[in-house]
Amino acid sequence: MSNSFMRLKPLASLQHEADNDLQRHLGLGSLTLMGVGATIGAGIFVLTGTAAANYAGPAVALSFVIAGVACLCAALCYAELASMLPCSGSAYSYVYATMGEALAWAVGWSLVLEYLFATSTVAVGWSGYFSALLASAGVAMPESWNGPPFHMAASGGLEATGAIVNLPAVLIVLALGAVLTLGIRTSNRMNAAMVLLKIAVILLVVGLGAFYVKTANWTPFVPPNAGAYGQFGWTGVVRAAGVVFYAYIGFDMLSASAQEAKNPRRDIPLSLLFALGICTILYIAMSLVMTGLAPYRELNVPHPVYVAIAHAGPGLAWLAPLTGVGVLIGFSSAMLMCLYGQSRIFYRMALDGLIPPAFSKLSEARRVPVFGTWFVTVCAAAVAGILPIDLLGQLVSIGTLFAFAIVCAGVLVLRRAAPDRPRAFRAPAVWPVALTGIAACTYMMVSLPQGTWVRLIVWLAIGAAVYGCYGRKRSKLAPVTFADGADPAPAAANL
Numbered sequence: 001m002s003n004s005f006m007r008l009k010p011l012a013s014l015q016h017e018a019d020n021d022l023q024r025h026l027g028l029g030s031l032t033l034m035g036v037g038a039t040i041g042a043g044i045f046v047l048t049g050t051a052a053a054n055y056a057g058p059a060v061a062l063s064f065v066i067a068g069v070a071c072l073c074a075a076l077c078y079a080e081l082a083s084m085l086p087c088s089g090s091a092y093s094y095v096y097a098t099m100g101e102a103l104a105w106a107v108g109w110s111l112v113l114e115y116l117f118a119t120s121t122v123a124v125g126w127s128g129y130f131s132a133l134l135a136s137a138g139v140a141m142p143e144s145w146n147g148p149p150f151h152m153a154a155s156g157g158l159e160a161t162g163a164i165v166n167l168p169a170v171l172i173v174l175a176l177g178a179v180l181t182l183g184i185r186t187s188n189r190m191n192a193a194m195v196l197l198k199i200a201v202i203l204l205v206v207g208l209g210a211f212y213v214k215t216a217n218w219t220p221f222v223p224p225n226a227g228a229y230g231q232f233g234w235t236g237v238v239r240a241a242g243v244v245f246y247a248y249i250g251f252d253m254l255s256a257s258a259q260e261a262k263n264p265r266r267d268i269p270l271s272l273l274f275a276l277g278i279c280t281i282l283y284i285a286m287s288l289v290m291t292g293l294a295p296y297r298e299l300n301v302p303h304p305v306y307v308a309i310a311h312a313g314p315g316l317a318w319l320a321p322l323t324g325v326g327v328l329i330g331f332s333s334a335m336l337m338c339l340y341g342q343s344r345i346f347y348r349m350a351l352d353g354l355i356p357p358a359f360s361k362l363s364e365a366r367r368v369p370v371f372g373t374w375f376v377t378v379c380a381a382a383v384a385g386i387l388p389i390d391l392l393g394q395l396v397s398i399g400t401l402f403a404f405a406i407v408c409a410g411v412l413v414l415r416r417a418a419p420d421r422p423r424a425f426r427a428p429a430v431w432p433v434a435l436t437g438i439a440a441c442t443y444m445m446v447s448l449p450q451g452t453w454v455r456l457i458v459w460l461a462i463g464a465a466v467y468g469c470y471g472r473k474r475s476k477l478a479p480v481t482f483a484d485g486a487d488p489a490p491a492a493a494n495l
Contacts, residue, residue, distance in 0.1 A: 031275075039275060040334065041250075044283055046125035052296040054300060062237050075252075088258060090253070091410075105354060106463060109466075110463075116342050124388070126172050137321075145164055166385045179336060180373045194333035197326055212312035242398075250275060259344075353477075401445045
């Protein structure tokens with residue numbers, strides 16, 4: 001496998017492949033809304049409560065700031081690489097051009113954690129709010145069909161809950177997968193409408209909830225450490241940053257849409273930064289209001305926004321059902337974009353020969369990878385149906401952090417290897433920015449629970465086996481072995 005580490009995807013090849021059969025319909029506004037749509041989901045509506053109750057208390061707002069700074073460093077690096085290499089594949093393609101095929105595979109495999117498992121995470125949150133909304137209308141769903149069959153035990157393992165499957169989570173993922181197969185123009189219009197409604201609901205909760213905040217709920221703002229690393233105190237703030245970091249995955253999804261953007265060299269970098277800025281402001285404001293309305297220890301539920309609004313009393317009771325509908329629509333836009341991002345990364349990997357060619361086949365009418373879209377959809381639905389949200393959130397965070405750290409390193413490699421290659425966007429102070437991004441991502445990874453690391457290692461080991469058995473031999477850059485024993489043809493040189 002050592003030779004595969006040396007296979008670098010030629011930059012000229014990546015740029016040439018940017019002109020393909022995918023349809024270019026996305027402008028700056030559409031891209032920004034896509035980024036916001038993918039980013040604002042369970043991170044603000046669900047994991048905010050989980051992180052506050054278990055790790056950081058009201059200081060979860062600081063956790064979003066820490067995660068946001070790390071994301072800004074990564075976003076600047078993504079923006080530069082996207083302006084150089086406007087192709088689908090996101091971090092996978094960038095690493096392929098800078099650090100070799102094997103590491104690119106590892107990043108692509110980690111992006112499955114980021115996008116596919118993120119879809120499942122948001123679906124579980126969607127199910128929690130959907131059930132609460134039905135209950136408020138007097139309709140109760142059977143518990144055996146309304147939750148995962150497993151939950152996280154105090155020991156860090158999984159325990160049976162007695163439920164059969166989280167059916168609402170499964171059904172919403174399947175429905176959104178069907179929407180994606182209708183084409184990028186249709187799914188983009190639907191996403192734009194959902195995102196605008198989602199932002200309106202958040203602004204309502206923040207603007208009106210601010211009048212009912214009890215400042216006593218913010219005291220102490222950083223709860224004292226409970227005696228173990230990551231259980232409140234400043235270590236808890238950092239651990240919570242690692243958990244809520246998942247909330248920022250939307251902006252890097254934009255780099256996977258480069259081949260469907262009208263002007264990717266300009267619009268992808270700008271939309272990355274615009275989406276990140278909008279989401280960070282909304283996250284901080286929402287976390288402050290939620291922990292100000294309700295004691296943070298009461299927010300460890302699938303629908304913490306409902307709990308927070310309930311603490312405001314009759315004055316905001318009317319906002320609960322409206323918020324529920326807005327949250328459901330907002331979650332739907334996040335899932336739609338995550339499914340989109342994963343299907344495009346698989347599309348890129350299939351074109352490179354690392355996964356079966358079925359993932360790169362486009363429908364004749366709408367020019368979308370139908371097989372890849374349905375494969376991602378079914379897998380995400382299955383995961384959403386059986387696993388709890390806290391386990392899923394941690395897996396998404398560590399996969400995202402790993403990919404971000406590698407991208408920050410990749411921009412430094414290209415500054416050395418191809419300093420004169422045109423860049424429509426250049427990250428300012430690239431060495432401090434990239435090194436800060438690497439350090440921040442690594443530190444937040446270390447701060448995540450030990451069990452999350454074990455699961456990441458197992459996941460990467462499975463990926464290594466898949467690559468060794470399939471991708472390494474079928475790669476488009478693999479040397480050709482001739483039957484007569486002649487020397488294989490050398491892999492294409494980079495740059």
